[in-house]
Amino acid sequence: MNNNPVLNISIFAVFVAITLVVVIRASRNQKTAADYLAAGRAFTGPQNGIAIAGDYLSAASFLGIAGAIALNGYDGFLYSIGFLVAWLVALLLVAELLRNTGKYTMGDVLAFRMRQRPVRAAAATSTMAVSFFYLLAQMAGAGGLVALLLNVTGKGGQAIVIAVVGALMIAYVLIGGMKGTTWVQIIKAVLLIIGAGVMTIWVLAKYGFNLSTLLGAAVENAPKFGEKILGPGLQYGATGTSKLDFLSLGLALVLGTAGLPHILMRFYTVPTAKEARRSVVWAIWLIGLFYLFTLVLGYGAGALVGPDKINAAPGKANSAAPLLAEALGGPILLGLIAAVAFATILAVVAGLTITASASFAHDIYANIIKKGQLEDKEAEVVVARRTAVVIGVVAIVGGIAANGQNIAFLVALAFAVAASANLPTILYSLFWKRFNTSGALWSIYGGLSVTILLIVLSPAVSGKATSMFPKADFDLFPLSNPGIVSIPLSFILGYLGTVLSKERDPAKYAEMEVRALTGVGAEKATAH
């Protein structure tokens, strides 16, 4: 790649400077927990929708999906469809009801009509597990991106860049809280979608705005697979096991999104349930549009750059989009796209950090340790800030340690835990009158432990050359994606846990249902 690191770094530095100014301006008036953890609930639906797109479209979905389509054709496209359709679960079943019944965290909703301390502890455990897996994957991915975009190939140099990314993330979260973080997401989402949109039009223009011609060019440039890149099966179609693995992945993708704590937390930043609905609608249109772009970009990279050159570049599949940018617009466009990719990592890790720290401060500190007496006091904000620093440092150390490891399965793991531990519990909690504390604990802890156990026993961790520990051999479970087992199992556990316990609280369910559907007594925007 004809790379110009100085140019790339300069463009990125401009992004950091602009966002820091915005974050500092946003940091005024941040005294209460509602200000710091929920941005005063003052964002509009469209603003929050753009921020959700910013939170959701990680580097994995930009560089990863474009690269997967460039190399494996159609199978890469399957990811984006799962990621998009998943939003209907959030829109129809979760977003508005969650906004009306909670304040800051997933734990607020799950614990609403249960015994507070055990359910909040479980919700916080699951929130932190999902956020941490996701965070680690992003941080380690930053190492690979650095190698690719800045020509920093030494492990020491990459470690420094990971530390810089982590330090910036801590700064954003400490100074700006949820409000500042949201603005970073908005700026990043706009840049990412415009950047991808410009490249898409550029690619299409080269082929007379004819998708069929573009696909034909991609086929011609893929001597190894030829026409096969236009149909499914190259990546997952090899054996019966790999097909089952894909089915399992598809389930986790579509059911995981509405259980991702950093996505759920975004619904608390708007003043009403109606605005929460508008946020999801905006997010669906933007995310859908973006995934249509990646389809063109992926095949465009196949046609204009070619799989051989992509495979030879550092970062392989991840380099497809940057290489395409270079082929289209030279070093300047490459620099812009590289900076956007960095901004993407930075924004996503900031969103994850504030989610994990909010869960610790609100669920564990204010509601379990202090038994609710400190809720909404300044102490909650102080604890959230301290936790953000701790999580940031752990993420930096973990990211440096995991750099270069094959940790792609961590994102799949995060989605699988979200789909297995969180989503069944959320749905039962919102819609099933009989559901109780015991059921919630069974589905959260059961879903969490089954998912982690199956991943540890899967070929993602041991037994294959591509495993995390290629030399060890304890892959007793054949699939890399546990969803097909863990999701139904978690629903069953939630049911069993409920019916085996005598606890019933119809009055509390009545309160929850009336609040959820009508918005009575829901948290309002804070006025300044």
Added chain:
Amino acid sequence: MSTAEHPPAESNPVDEHDWEVVQASPEFVELRRRLRSFVFPMAGLFLVWYLLYVLLADYAHGFMATKVFGNINVGLIFGLLQFVSTFAITTLYVRHANKNLDPAAEKIRNELEGGHA
């Protein structure tokens, strides 16, 4: 102030309501029916359609690779139809909510909050 047992309650006067009476009221029962009769079938529909798509992409490679025109095959059309159906369901739900859910919810909310405001 709120306690751990009533997390989102704050010092809100709506706390004093007998929720079970509200829940059993005809207005609320109707609101719940309108919500559930839309979102449950719709959720079932899009999940079945998505699963059908995933199964076809997974187990019917030949069918999905069948060309329809130019280089555009069945798989690509089905994939793009997933986008279309997602956008369509989103739009339908927003219309349903604006027309049939929001006014009913607002009426109950005003009745509950009105007396204390």
